[in-house]
Amino acid sequence: MSSSRPFRLLTISEAAEYLAISERSVKRLIARGDLPCIRVGSALRFAFADLEAFIARNRSGGMFG
Known part of the structure; x- marks a missing residue:
């Protein structure tokens, strides 16, 4: 990778915390194809x-959509 920013993959727990949702909700988003993930063996990262792109795609213009 040519970026000077280190590349770190987040766990389901960390992704859920960052998005302020439950781990179960993260898994639902993956199943629907709304949130990309990377498989490392049997683990999801x-x-x-x-995550930032997901937030940008789901941002609404007004309060409560």
Whole structure:
């Protein structure tokens, strides 16, 4: 990777905490194809950039959508 920023993958727990949702909700988003993940063996990991992109895609213009 050419970026000077270190690349770190987040766990389901860390992704859920960052998005302020439950781990179960994260798993639902993955199953629906709304949140990309990376499989490392049997574990799921998340790129911080993918979480930021998810937030940007789901941002609404007004209060409560």
